Amino acid sequence: xxxxxxxxxxxxxxxxxxxNHRSPANLAPISLSTADRLDDAAWWPTKGTxxxxxxxxxxxxxxxxxxxVDSQKLSEMAKASARLTDLALMDGQSRLxxxxxxxxxxxxRRGDDVKESVTDGNSLISWxxxxxxxxxxxxxxxxxxxxxxxxxxxVSYYSAIKGLxxxxxxxxxxxxxxxxxxxxxxxxxxAQKCFSCHTTASTTSSRFDxxxxxPGVTCEGCHGPGASHVLAMEDGQIEVGKxxxxxxxxxxxASSIDFCGACHRTSGDVIQINxxxxxxxxxxxxxxxxxxxxxxxxxxxxxxxxxxPHESLVQKMGSYDQICxxxxxxxxxxxxxADQRRVVCKVSKRDCAxxxxxxxxxPGMHHAFADHRIRxxxxxxxxxx
Amino acid sequence: xxxxxxxxxxxxKTVQMDCRPAIAFVRTKGCLGLIFSVLIGQISFSxxxxxxxxxxxxxxxxNPVKLDEEGQRALFLGQYALxxxxxxxxxxxxxxxxxxxxxxxxxxxxxxxxxxxxxxFNKARVLAxxxxxxxxxxxxxxxxxxxxxxxxxxxxxxxxxDPNNSxxxxxxxxxxxxxxxxxxxxxxxxxxxxxxxxxxxxxFMLGTSYGMLKRTDESxxxxxxxxEAGDDTPHLHxxxxxxxxxxxxxxxxxxxxxxxxxxxxxxxxxxYLGVLNRQLGRPEVASAEFEKEIRIDPTNxxxxxxxxxxxxxxxxxxxxxxxxxxxxxxxxxxxxLFATLGRAYLQVSNDAAAIRALKKAITxxxxxxxxxxxLGRAYLKAGRLADxxxxxxxxxxxxxxxxxxxxxxxxxxxxxxTVTDGSR
Numbered sequence: 001x002x003x004x005x006x007x008x009x010x011x012x013x014x015x016x017x018x019x020n021h022r023s024p025a026n027l028a029p030i031s032l033s034t035a036d037r038l039d040d041a042a043w044w045p046t047k048g049t050x051x052x053x054x055x056x057x058x059x060x061x062x063x064x065x066x067x068x069v070d071s072q073k074l075s076e077m078a079k080a081s082a083r084l085t086d087l088a089l090m091d092g093q094s095r096l097x098x099x100x101x102x103x104x105x106x107x108x109r110r111g112d113d114v115k116e117s118v119t120d121g122n123s124l125i126s127w128x129x130x131x132x133x134x135x136x137x138x139x140x141x142x143x144x145x146x147x148x149x150x151x152x153x154x155v156s157y158y159s160a161i162k163g164l165x166x167x168x169x170x171x172x173x174x175x176x177x178x179x180x181x182x183x184x185x186x187x188x189x190x191a192q193k194c195f196s197c198h199t200t201a202s203t204t205s206s207r208f209d210x211x212x213x214x215p216g217v218t219c220e221g222c223h224g225p226g227a228s229h230v231l232a233m234e235d236g237q238i239e240v241g242k243x244x245x246x247x248x249x250x251x252x253x254a255s256s257i258d259f260c261g262a263c264h265r266t267s268g269d270v271i272q273i274n275x276x277x278x279x280x281x282x283x284x285x286x287x288x289x290x291x292x293x294x295x296x297x298x299x300x301x302x303x304x305x306x307x308x309p310h311e312s313l314v315q316k317m318g319s320y321d322q323i324c325x326x327x328x329x330x331x332x333x334x335x336x337x338a339d340q341r342r343v344v345c346k347v348s349k350r351d352c353a354x355x356x357x358x359x360x361x362x363p364g365m366h367h368a369f370a371d372h373r374i375r376x377x378x379x380x381x382x383x384x385x
Numbered sequence: 386x387x388x389x390x391x392x393x394x395x396x397x398k399t400v401q402m403d404c405r406p407a408i409a410f411v412r413t414k415g416c417l418g419l420i421f422s423v424l425i426g427q428i429s430f431s432x433x434x435x436x437x438x439x440x441x442x443x444x445x446x447x448n449p450v451k452l453d454e455e456g457q458r459a460l461f462l463g464q465y466a467l468x469x470x471x472x473x474x475x476x477x478x479x480x481x482x483x484x485x486x487x488x489x490x491x492x493x494x495x496x497x498x499x500x501x502x503x504x505x506f507n508k509a510r511v512l513a514x515x516x517x518x519x520x521x522x523x524x525x526x527x528x529x530x531x532x533x534x535x536x537x538x539x540x541x542x543x544x545x546x547d548p549n550n551s552x553x554x555x556x557x558x559x560x561x562x563x564x565x566x567x568x569x570x571x572x573x574x575x576x577x578x579x580x581x582x583x584x585x586x587x588x589f590m591l592g593t594s595y596g597m598l599k600r601t602d603e604s605x606x607x608x609x610x611x612x613e614a615g616d617d618t619p620h621l622h623x624x625x626x627x628x629x630x631x632x633x634x635x636x637x638x639x640x641x642x643x644x645x646x647x648x649x650x651x652x653x654x655x656x657y658l659g660v661l662n663r664q665l666g667r668p669e670v671a672s673a674e675f676e677k678e679i680r681i682d683p684t685n686x687x688x689x690x691x692x693x694x695x696x697x698x699x700x701x702x703x704x705x706x707x708x709x710x711x712x713x714x715x716x717x718x719x720x721x722l723f724a725t726l727g728r729a730y731l732q733v734s735n736d737a738a739a740i741r742a743l744k745k746a747i748t749x750x751x752x753x754x755x756x757x758x759x760l761g762r763a764y765l766k767a768g769r770l771a772d773x774x775x776x777x778x779x780x781x782x783x784x785x786x787x788x789x790x791x792x793x794x795x796x797x798x799x800x801x802x803t804v805t806d807g808s809r
Contacts, residue, residue, distance in 0.1 A: 030765060030773055033758070039732075101601045166599070170633065184633045188666025271758045271780045290781075385785035 031254050031289060033268030034261065043224035043246045045262035046196035048203025052212065054225035055201050061219040061226060064233070069219065072310040077217040079135040081198035084114040089132065089140075090157045098155050098164035103181045105155045105164060107142065116142060116153055118181045125178040129153070131215070133198045137313075138367040141167055143194075144183060150191040150210060151183035160366040168365050197263035201225075222248065222259075222309065253299045260303040261285035278383045281360040287372035290384070317351045324352040449478055460488060468492050483513035487522065494526060497718070500751075502526040517546035521553055532752055533560040537569075551577060559590060567594040583614045589624040596632045619648040626657055635661060646674075650681050656688050668695045686712055686719035693725050702732040720749035724756045727763060736767040754784035 037044045062069040072078055090096055095108040106117045107129070117126040132140035139160075142153035156167040170184060186194065188208065195202035195210050200221040202213035220226050224246045232241035248259050258266045265283035267290075280286060285303060288294055293301045306320055307313065314320070327342040329349065345352065358377045359368035371377075373384060446452075456471035472489040490505030506523035513519055524539030540557035543550055558573035574581075574591045581587040592607030608628065615621025626641035638661055646654035659674030675692035678685055689712025696705035709726040716722060727743035730736075743760040750756065761776030 030761075030770070030777060032762065032765075036762060180634060180636070185635050185665075187635075187664035189664070267777070267781060268758060271754045271784045274754065274784055276785050 031258055031261075031267040033272045034258070034266055035272070036268065037255075037258055037262065037266075045222055045259065046193070047224075048192070048196065048208070049206055050204060050225045052201065052204040054227045055204070055220050056226045056230050057214070057220075058218045060230055065219070068310045071312075072219065075310065075312050076135075076137070077221075077309060080217050081131050081133045081213075081215045082135055083215055084129045084132060084142075085112045089114055091159065091162055093162070096157070096164050100154070100166065103178075107153075107155065107157070107164060114142075116144065116155070116182060118178055120178060120181075123178055125182060127182055131198075131210075131213075132157075133194065138365065142183075143186075145210070150186045150194075152186055152194075153183040154181065158366040165366065166364065168362070217263075222246075248304075253302050256302040256304065257285045257289060260309075264303075276385065278360055278362055281362065281369045281371050281383075284372040288374070291372070291374040293374050317354045320353050321350055324356075325349060328352075446474060447478065449475060449480060452478075456488065460492065463495075465492050465496050469496075481512070483509040483516065483519065486512070487519055490522060490526065494522070494529070499526050499529040503530065515546060517543045517550060517553075520546065521550070524553065524556060528556060528560065530750070530752070531563075533563045536560045537564070551580060555581070555587065562590045562594060565597075567597045570594040571598065571600075582610065585611055585615055585621060585624050588614065589628055593628050593631050596628070619645045619651040619654065623651065623654050623657065626654075626661075630657065630661060635665065646677075652682050652685070653678070655681065656685065656691070659688070659691055663691065663695060663698075668699060671695055683715050686716040686722050689716070690719075690721050690725050693722075693729065697725075697729060697732065702729045705729040706733070718749055720746040720753065720756070723749065724753070724759060727756075727759055731759070731763055731766060734766070736763055739763040740767065752783055754780040754782075756780075757783060 032040075034044070034046065038047050041047070043050075058069060058073075089109055090107070095106065098105040102120055103118050104121075106119075108115060108117070114129045115126050116129055117124055119125075127144050127146065129142045129144050131143040133143060134140045137159060139156055139158040141156040144151050144153065152167060152170075154167055154170050155164040157163070158165050167184075191210070192203055192208040195208065195213055197217075199210070199213035199215055200218040202208060202210050204212070226245060229241050229245035232238075232244055248256060251259055258268070261267075261269060261283075264285050265280075267286045270280060270283055270286045275283070288301070288303065291301070306323055328344055330344055347355070353370065356374050356377060357370045357372060360371050360383060361368040371383075375384065452471045452475050456468050456475070459465070459467035459471060469489065469492045472485060472492065475485055476489075486505045486509035490502045490509060493499070493502035493505060503523065503526045506519060506526055509516075509519045510523055520539045520543040524536045524543060527533070527536035527539060537557050537560035540553045540560065543553035544557065547553070554573055554577055558570050558577070561567070561570035561573055570590065571594045574587065574594070577587065578591070588607050588611040592604050592611060595601075595604035595607060608625070611621060611624065615624070622641045622645035626638045626645060629635070629638035629641060639658075642654060642658045642661060645651050646658055648654075655674045655678040659671045659678065662668075662674060663671035672692060672695050675688045675695070678688040679692070682688070689708055693705040693708045693712070696702070696708060706726065706729045709722050709729060712722045713719065713726065723742045723746035727739045727741075727746060730739035730742060740760065740763045743756060743763055746753075746756045747760060757776045757780035761773045761780060764770075764773040764776060
């Protein structure tokens with residue numbers, strides 16, 4: 001079993017900042033890094049300061065918010081991770097093989113257990129996998145525990161190739177022994193960050209304990225621990241109850257984007273990690289803020305304008321057209337001054353995103369991501385900064 | 386910077402007093418940018434003077450020929466204040482020539498004023514675009530400022546003008562490595578393999594680049610070569626430790642770094658042990674290693690910064706501030722220390738002190754996006770929303786233009802001698 005690991009990074013860091021908690025509604029309307037949001041807000045996604053008994057679990061939410069919970073359970077966020085025993089793994093395949101240099105990998109289900117094995121032809125090492133992060137469109141990355149530490153497997157499952165390949169970001173280094181070939185040790189902070197976004201309540205009271213993690217992003221993953229809310233509502237203290245749970249709908253646009261960016265990366269995060277180039281296509285909040293739709297003085301377009309986090313991602317491009325056409329059509333005069341009226345597309349009024357949000361493939365990921373930097377994209381244009 | 390301390394740098398020297406002097410490139414041991422003769426006969430002086438020297442008989446302070454001679458002499462003797470004075474007087478007299486700008490740039494380089502050097506070398510480049518040595522020096526100045534993208538561009542131009550310039554090739558490869566551009570790094574480094582087969586730094590960068598490109602066999606071959614060339618020295622173990630860290634093989638990294646640190650007073654061995662232990666969630670061990678590093682080298686700004694970061698992680702900003710102020714007293718030009726100090730002051734809600742520290746960091750290193758971000762955050766906390774927005778925009782622009790590669794984290798020990806170009 002994994003031990004309890006102290007976590008300090010990314011939590012409220014000083015007595016002063018703890019004393020000055022502000023509700024999300026009072027946050028500054030400017031994009032910040034997630035670390036700074038975590039310092040500023042009483043609750044923010046991935047925050048791990050609340051105690052475990054402040055969480056009530058989805059079943060409790062379901063009593064009053066059944067429709068939302070039912071649809072959210074089917075969403076990609078709810079499936080951000082799964083224990084291997086719960087998963088229809090690898091599109092139902094029970095055994096996969098992958099050769100990398102002199103090592104051969106196998107990921108195979110035997111009963112309820114899924115094990116990763118690696119052999120160099122002389123020896124073989126096999127280890128039970130604990131979690132799969134990601135279940136949906138791109139694939140899943142496997143995690144396992146060894147000696148109280150969390151490891152990320154060197155191989156991941158990719159849906160597009162229906163097979164294994166090296167985990168994104170893992171170098172193909174030479175390994176001295178088989179145990180190294182199995183996976184990469186995640187340092188405590190890195191593991192805590194992974195689990196904070198892919199599970200709920202993996203860190204409580206500032207201590208990281210993946211054994212207690214609830215797979216996937218549940219209601220409390222975004223809205224915060226719900227015990228006070230439930231208690232107040234059950235007591236009929238409706239206004240108190242409303243104030244004791246976070247409703248991101250009340251956030252200003254910059255904070256709203258940063259809220260999603262707690263896992264999907266804010267502009268501030270991108271600056272802090274100093275990322276550039278096509279890897280940033282995965283950081284949709286950051287890319288959205290680079291769009292003209294956002295840079296315009298009238299910043300209204302946020303993540304939730306197009307995406308309902310309680311529902312599965314809508315894949316059909318045309319489904320988003322009406323949102324674009326709210327502003328970019330001749331009928332979209334909302335009384336703005338003439339110089340603020342939006343350009344009307346001369347090419348089409350259908351499938352706007354297919355042209356204006358071109359898909360970009362990150363090498364090794366076997367998946368093309370829609371670039372949320374909305375723009376007039378021309379063929380052979382380089383990936384915009 | 387270890388490599389530049391011990392290796393050859395190409396310089397430029399005019400060898401003819403002529404309207405369009407032939408310029409010879411000379412390889413000089415440990416000397417950056419040998420000196421132009423500032424006055425290229427009377428021709429250069431009459432080519433682009435803004436104002437002519439007075440018609441009266443010139444004194445030593447107004448005699449361009451004498452000033453040039455004295456400036457050259459001072460530069461050769463390492464009397465940089467005198468050289469700067471003489472060259473500045475020539476500028477005041479209205480002289481404009483690539484050689485004057487270049488020599489003044491060399492003075493700035495040797496006194497650690499890289500931004501001013503960049504300005505001067507750029508002026509020289511405009512006037513002498515086809516002189517490879519000017520491009521090389523400009524690249525070096527950018528390199529010193531960690532502006533690796535611009536540096537690589539200048540080294541590329543140097544190689545276009547002088548394809549056999551191994552110094553430019555080496556440094557270009559190093560810039561690509563720093564930017565995590567491993568394919569470019571490998572392509573640039575590979576032609577140097579026979580010449581540099583015993584250079585451990587070179588082998589470290591090439592082997593790690595192969596590893597990052599998933600070219601396992603080549604990576605293994607190069608690391609094996611490192612072991613053969615390294616002669617079991619602490620430096621070898623330090624490099625192997627860093628390579629393993631870069632490739633995510635922490636157990637091996639720990640072993641190699643401990644081996645390096647077992648020898649006394651090996652700079653950066655304890656530093657990287659501290660970094661690795663911090664990554665592994667062992668803050669107390671990390672602190673002890675950083676403290677050992679500081680005892681070995683009190684001017685190691687990175688060790689102060691990392692130690693302060695551990696304290697910030699531990700929700701102890703006051704200790705972090707004390708550590709950073711001690712570090713700054715030893716390293717007054719270390720922008721990272723000022724930036725971290727700004728963050729620490731923000732945590733104790735001392736916005737004014739945070740703004741001061743972050744402004745200082747930006748003055749020292751204006752091209753770092755995260756400093757502008759932090760200053761924006763400080764303005765935000767101080768209620769200056771417009772200033773905050775401006776800084777955030779600047780941060781975004783800088784990040785898009787100059788991303789910092791991960792490999793720079795494994796190259797901090799290559800920054801030991803940041804005050805000069807290492808030629809002294």
